Amino acid sequence: MAQFTLTARNNIDRPGCHISRGTTFDISINIMGITPNNLFNNPRCADQLARQFKINGIDLPMTDRGVYNKGAWDIQMTSR
Numbered sequence: 001m002a003q004f005t006l007t008a009r010n011n012i013d014r015p016g017c018h019i020s021r022g023t024t025f026d027i028s029i030n031i032m033g034i035t036p037n038n039l040f041n042n043p044r045c046a047d048q049l050a051r052q053f054k055i056n057g058i059d060l061p062m063t064d065r066g067v068y069n070k071g072a073w074d075i076q077m078t079s080r
Contacts, residue, residue, distance in 0.1 A: 002034040003027070006073040014060055014067070026078070027052045036075035040068060 004027045012019040029039070029048050039045060050062050060067050 002029045002031065002039075003078045004029070004036065004039060005076045005078050007076075009072060009074055012067060012072060014064065017058060017060060019058065019067075025053070025056045025058075027056075036077055037070075039075060040070040 006025045006027055008019045008021050008023045011021050027039075027049070029045055029052070031042075031044055031048070034042060034045060040049070046062055046068075049068065053060070053067070058067065062068055066072060
């Protein structure tokens with residue numbers, strides 16, 4: 001299982017959702033071969049990413065490219 005720590009690069013404001021710059025989230029993706037470079041670009045991750053964001057209090061549609069975008073986050077692969 002791939003595990004990542006995502007840190008917001010900038011403030012993200014959406015109706016009903018605010019993510020402050022520097023906020024971190026721990027994300028676990030149960031797919032082999034996922035790296036920080038392909039986390040947001042792999043269509044196999046889409047459902048799992050949405051589920052992990054929802055667990056962390058971010059309930060936004062996958063079409064919101066401001067949130068579901070590699071450019072919005074500093075991504076670190078973690079091991080636990």
